[in-house]
Amino acid sequence: MTNGTDSESRKLLKRLRDVMAEQSAGQARLDAIVTLIASSMQAEVCSIYLFRDADTLELCATEGLNKEAVHITRMRLGEGLVGRVARKGRVVNTANAPAAKGFRYMPETGEEVFSSFLGVPVQRLGEKLGVLVVQSREARTFSDDEVYALEVVAMVLAEMTELGAFTSDNAAMALRHTQPVLIRGGVGQEGVAEGHIWLHEPRVVVTNPIGEDPETERKRLNDAIETLRISVDDMLSATDVTADKDQREVLEAYRMFTRSRSWIRRMEEDIARGLSAEAAVEKEQSTARARMEEVPDAYLRERLSDLDDLSNRLLRILTGQGKDTGAEMPENPVLVARNIGPAELLDYGRSKLKGIILEQGSVGSHAAIVARAWAIPLIIHADGITTEALNGDHVMVDGEQGLVHLRPDDNVSSAFRDKIAMQADAQKRYASLRDQPAQAKCGAVIELTMNAGLIADLPSLAPSGAEGVGLFRTELQFLVRSSVPRRGELANVYARVMDAAQGKRVVFRTLDIGSDKVLPYMKREDEPNPALGWRAIRVGLDKPGVMRMQIQALIRAANGRPLTVMFPFVAQFDEYTAARDHVLKELEREEKLGHVLPSKVEIGAMLETPSLAFAPRQFFEMCDFISIGGNDLKQFFFAADRENERVRRRYDVLNVSFLTFLEHIINRCRDTGTRVSYCGEDAGRPVEAVCFAAMGLRSLSMRPASIGPVKSLIRRVNLDDAKAVIDDARGSGAQSVRGAVMDWLRTVP
Secondary structure: OOOOHHHHHHHHHHHHHHHHHOOOOHHHHHHHHHHHHHHHHOOOEEEEEEEEEOOEEEEEEEEOOOHHHOOOOEEEOOOHHHHHHHHHOOOEEEOOHHHOOOOOOOOOOOHHHOOEEEEEEEEEOOEEEEEEEEEEOOOOOOOHHHHHHHHHHHHHHHHHHHOOOOOOOOHHHOOOOOOOEEEEOEEEEOOEEEEEEEEOOOOOOOOOOEOOOHHHHHHHHHHHHHHHHHHHHHHHHHOOOOOOHHHHHHHHHHHHHHOOHHHHHHHHHHHHOOEOHHHHHHHHHHHHHHHHHHOOOHHHHHHHHHHHHHHHHHHHHHHOOOOOOOOOOOOOEEEEEOOOOHHHHHHHOOOOOOEEEEOOOOOOOHHHHHHHHHOOOEEEOOOOHHHHOOOOOEEEEEOOOOEEEEOOOHHHHHHHHHHHHHHHHHHHHHHOOOOOOEEOOOOOEEEEEEEEOOHHHHHHHHHHOOOOEEEEEOOHHHHOOOOOOOHHHHHHHHHHHHHHHOOOOEEEEOOOOEOOEOOOOOOOOOOOOHHHOOOOHHHHHHOHHHHHHHHHHHHHHHOOOOEEEEEOOOOOHHHHHHHHHHHHHHHHHHHHOOOOOOOOEEEEEEEOOHHHHHOOHHHHHHOOEEEEEHHHHHHHHOOOOOOOOOOOOOOOOOEHHHHHHHHHHHHHHHHHOOEEEEEOHHHHOHHHHHHHHHOOOOEEEEOHHHHHHHHHHHOOOOHHHHHHHHHHHHHOOOOEOHHHHHHHHOOOO
């Protein structure tokens, strides 16, 4: 196929299409295809390897190797040249295969007599499906045209595999999207749920990978690109020049790509070799996704991600398969997406979704905040879920373990439902404690409050038994908008929150943006470590206009009621005094304007940085209250990034050093009479909550669903006994007190 590549390639694809059209079994089709490719490529061998499971490739068809090796020869991902192609998603082209790095001799295949080797990945949108190989006795390197032609054929094979053209009873050739799949991800929000998949962006299915006429397909592509350009230009025109700089940058990148000659040329070349316009776009998209996985540079990854999104838009134009497919949302929907913004997520509404599964995301992302507010499980980093799942698929989400059971078998379903039933029974038992205090056997009473971020959270206040709102996240009102909200709008929102609390204390945390919470209308700062960068109070003090506006809205919302304001991520005393002065000045200003002032104002700080624990005594005396922000404090104390799955679970919050540090904070607050609480995920875990209470904390803030389990355990124990167990463990030189505390709890009636 070295001469007249274009026409030969098209001829091969048309013959492939004829093979596909035949009424034959999947194995027979594969056998016919390898024979066809070997003949067209003038090679003695053509073989197709498909994934049997995530780590194992299986020889599923061959022309030229021993037929007896089919479905017998298997290799691990990365093993041999075939495994190397599969792992890297890149072409291997060598004139001397036995001498190539990583070569593995498979005696049952008889391939030792073949010197040259060309292997290309069979992949679709970053999902690796298998490897297509041609070999010959002659020691030669295959030409660029031959490599390109084989890649085009591999693209068609990927599409046909997706459409089920090669199914059989063999595991490697099973019908796709029908088998049970277990996906391990990270925990974004705890909880368990059973339901059915609802794809945020429905899959685009290319049903015509082979083009009839290159000129017709090229025109379809160029017409679709022109439509895409117009839509991008329209979006740019509708974007506010001053308010949406970051969004404009993305759209400008889109515009640049739509006019990229190299991008268009590559797709046109694929069309010239016989692909349809849709298949050419998807081939380019698959290549970009494969590159995206290996690019370390964050900027380049973002640009490749932009190109991926643009390709999706182009595919929807070409196929007519828009986001609104007409499908009805299934019963008990579980949302699946690569990633999702807060406004899009909130559009689904609290009452609909039973869970959320994301391929990307983070524990501090917008989606995590909303999932916590809705008290539904969230799984993040669920690799492959958007390509594996179909709308309506049965799914079970285990937010305790970070597991997704997609299309589970009966045994898994039965065990999972038992787990859900046990949790439901436990919640019924906890409901009976709703109006009881969290009073330990020793007489100590622990205040249990809830975290919130939406007005929709507040109905949970009474049924959960929470004594107030220990943390109301105010950033969601900013994150879901395309421009800065007005003061009056914020005042109305905050007033409704206070109304819903019905006189119970609400701690409003001022705007905590930065890190992974970036406002749509704020320019993203390119920081090497955003969690340690320009965020929270640092942004507020550098841009005081937004802080003053928010404080004014809070004062007006109080309208004579008590007001509690808390500043996030304070690292040193002068940051707190500067922020506190803003509140005092706004109170003075509001009084001069004749507005009703709050009946009482409390001003506090979140202690999330170790430095603040060693602030001057005057800081603790000046603070009306301190809330220990456990999520951030833990990551900075242990130098373990909470977004990094390798290290975030490595360190135990019941580590002796961390408990001793908490004791230091508690003692400083006790010395100055400063009210102190603990706010974070660990406060909602019963064992940890008991230990915090034993160390002297008398207020804990958590998600509403955790209040019942925490209260139940606190009421069963004597905190003096718990403290004695903790002190004994600390004295023994143990690294963590968890083991000792768990042993003691087993003796508690």
